[in-house]
Amino acid sequence: MLARPAFFRRVEKQATFMAITKTDIIARLKMDILPLGGLRAIPAGIVSDPGLGPLNEAFPQGHFPLGAMHEFLSNGQESRVATAGFISGLVSGLMKNGGAALWIGTSRTVFPPALKMFGIEPERIIFIDLQKEKDVLWAMEEALKCNGLAAVIGEMPELSFTISRRFQLAVEKSRVTGFILRSNPRNLNTNACVSRWKINPIPTFSDDELPGLGFARWNVELVKIRNGKPGSWQIEWADQRFNHITEWIQSIIPEPKRKTG
């Protein structure tokens, strides 16, 4: 009788362990797949967590994807500025170790001193104010290739698949984190960005007895995230960090009020 080939013997041996290690193997394989999708594990030591709290569960690897492209959609001036605020909060986390960032666009209205309120040193941001959309694309791609930058923020209404692919390939090499702000986009096509967000302002919290505005508060909607779980959260920017808001906490513990004249 012929001896059974070694291959079959190995399979049988593995099958006995299968029950125990199946979940481990799947977890490992999932981790192997991530780099193929443009998400790279972040080496320990240079992690700068933007402090998104519960949102981290939505991301693959439980961490805001760095070295990737993120797309933000906004409709109208209010949501555009809310998006800029949310991005500023994220970028401030990335710039903590003294990095610099580029803000590229055609119609800049960002008021530099206000960036300080979002934890960014305004002088560490270089604004590139261009005339043509085409130039923005060129500048954006060049900037994304520069690994000395912490983040690159580009404002452009349209983003084709090809362009987004070029950006994504550039950041995979340089590990710069790119943010694309699309205000009033006409064409919501698929693209190579790892995530798509929608940020809208929501009324700030304040006691009924006290007039005045509370801390900036947004409804953060993660529409798409590669290998993650989309969701929707309410986030507040207070004391230079993100606060996650759950309704019942809001009703029990009153927030500290900002004193304004």
Next chain:
Amino acid sequence: MAKRFVTIWFRQLKTDWFSIRQPALRKQPFVLSAPDHGRLVITAVNELARAQGVEAGMVVADARAIIPSLEVLDDPPGLSEKLLKAIAEWCIRYTNIVAVDLPEGIIMDVTGCAHLWGGEMKYIKDINVRLRNRGYDLRATIADTIGAAWAIAHYGGISPIVEYGKQMETLLSLPPAALRLEFNVVDRLHKLGLHQVRNFIGMPRSALRRRFGKDLLLKLDQALGHEEEPITCIQPIEPFRERLPCLEPIVTATGIEIALERLLDMICQRMQKEGMGIRKALFTGFRVDGKFEKIAIGTHRATNNARHLYKLFEDKISTIEPGLGIELFMIDALKSEKCSIQQERLWETTHGLEDPGLSELMDRMANRFGYSPIRRFLPAEHYLPEKSFKLSESLNETTSAPWMIDRPRPLHLLSIPQRIEVTAPIPDYPPMNFRYLGKMHKIKKADGPERIEQEWWIQDGPHRDYYAVEDEKGGRYWLFRSGHYREDKTPNWFIHGFFA
């Protein structure tokens, strides 16, 4: 081979220079003066003034007593160094070893040069004629040693040439000052009745050293040629420029690229050795038909990285029109600066504004779009929001003023505030609603007013009362009322920004 030296003595270097610049001074006695211990002391005198008895070292007031019409001019400090250096650079035509001999001379090592002018007499004559034509009064002499040449320039007879090996004979009849000795040594020699070099040259060396110091023996030996005399010759500044002639005229873009690459390699190699970097560079192609094709680039930080410079030029290569062909390429560093050597490997992870990669990126952007779209902001000490920041000049500029963030400021600011229609209770309540771009916003919450006055020392105008308001949907705005409510007219309301 015996060495030969030329010394040039400018008798009135500074006053000659003034006369050249202002020909009217030639016919007038004038002096240069500099303040010294609260007095004006004469530092240089022209020929006409000297003839009437005015000398350097006199006080200006005394000189005015001798010549009432004396013209007195300021003596700019460092003038002789500057002039001598310029003349020395010009003198490189005669020999390539030229040194400045302060305060009023030039030394040249002319060994093996004079015969090119047809002999030493013609050589000296050429120097004399050319410099005299410029307006300088000078005496040029030639001898085996610097000391001997200097001695006959200042104290010698008519002949400006000391024959080979004849310095001893020439020196014998000259006064001790001709040996370039210090004043007190010369004085002592005269007191002892040693009025000529011949009086003491035969004395035992030990006696001379004991009485007059080592310096006398050294100067004597140098003048006679027993001792070498070192000179510091001037280094002509060589411009950063490289040329690349071509055997055949170049017409293709690839050819131009290769030429550019090679030239950049050449110039960068030289700059790396000297620790310099390019701030502005010009690449010129000389066409067969006599026309030039030029492309120029600028950088944010001095660099001698050939690859980076090539990238900057690369975009502009397409603008070159080779015509019938380019036969000579040239690169010029129009502006160069000291450049620190980057420790590329070790510090490659540096982040922030100092990152060399970032400045290279800025160069590429500036090369494509110009400098104006690249903006970096620094705080400015103004209360009006649109003036509270200013453009930074460079990537490294910092300021001591802090960013003012004690008050809420909107993340988006309209460059020009826009008129809105409001319903607001008087006197100073926030509005109840406002209409902006045809849309009604009902105000739910409001903060304010925050009054910002005009800076009267800059401009006039009404003050502004700012309110931060929030509408029913959560949009947050920055509104202001311009001026007070008055009986005859209601103030205007504006929207100025959007809060995140």
